[in-house]
Amino acid sequence: DAGVTQSPTHLIKTRGQQVTLRCSPKSGHDTVSWYQQALGQGPQFIFQYYEEEERQRGNFPDRFSGHQFPNYSSELNVNALLLGDSALYLCASSPPLWRGGHEQYFGPGTRLTVT
Amino acid sequence: GENVEQHPSTLSVQEGDSAVIKCTYSDSASNYFPWYKQELGKGPQLIIDIRSNVGEKKDQRIAVTLNKTAKHFSLHITETQPEDSAVYFCAASMGYGGSQGNLIFGKGTKLSVKP
Numbered sequence: 001d002a003g004v005t006q007s008p009t010h011l012i013k014t015r016g017q018q019v020t021l022r023c024s025p026k027s028g029h030d031t032v033s034w035y036q037q038a039l040g041q042g043p044q045f046i047f048q049y050y051e052e053e054e055r056q057r058g059n060f061p062d063r064f065s066g067h068q069f070p071n072y073s074s075e076l077n078v079n080a081l082l083l084g085d086s087a088l089y090l091c092a093s094s095p096p097l098w099r100g101g102h103e104q105y106f107g108p109g110t111r112l113t114v115t
Numbered sequence: 116g117e118n119v120e121q122h123p124s125t126l127s128v129q130e131g132d133s134a135v136i137k138c139t140y141s142d143s144a145s146n147y148f149p150w151y152k153q154e155l156g157k158g159p160q161l162i163i164d165i166r167s168n169v170g171e172k173k174d175q176r177i178a179v180t181l182n183k184t185a186k187h188f189s190l191h192i193t194e195t196q197p198e199d200s201a202v203y204f205c206a207a208s209m210g211y212g213g214s215q216g217n218l219i220f221g222k223g224t225k226l227s228v229k230p
Contacts, residue, residue: 004158033217033218035218040223041222041223042121042204042206042220042221042222042223043159043204043218043220044220045217045218045219048217056216056217058217090158090159092218102147102164102166102208102216103149103161103164104149104161104218105161106151106158106159106160106161107158108157108158109157109158
């Protein structure tokens, strides 16, 4: 059973550009959450998707947007990149609540560097 | 909003000793407390979790305790091994209305186990 997968592994972009990161949840999971982890810090919540809609959002600007597809996979888009957006972007998936789904399982992350 | 404090930031122990990491949270409505282990270059790995209706949970060499009155929870690792060396994060969340809550993380503890 494959775990959470993310692509690409690494990405280098220039200030002002746009980026799309992708995530496939664990089999049987229906909720996807995105987190940003700066070097030496704990992950910070960006937003959560369920049934193709954004259900919760953290304290991130509108430059950060997302999408969830009918197969539960998800994308994170960041527009007008800033140097401060350089970080490890983590995707986490959760099982349905009827299966006791409080757990969040993380993927390996995408390392984004903005120059 | 919720705030999670984690101590210590670094912890060095001899192989075979025990290690204890402590976290406090601010929002009494938080009801789910997971612990993650993050190795260099990898995403956080869920190692154990506890819900607010339970005071203690154990899984082999790892245990977690929760004191709801004092709003703190702790991770205990016994008989430490060099492969336990990693950064450990505590987190808290508040599931509500049929949804998984977003995780609020502590800043992490870098555990080093010396052979």
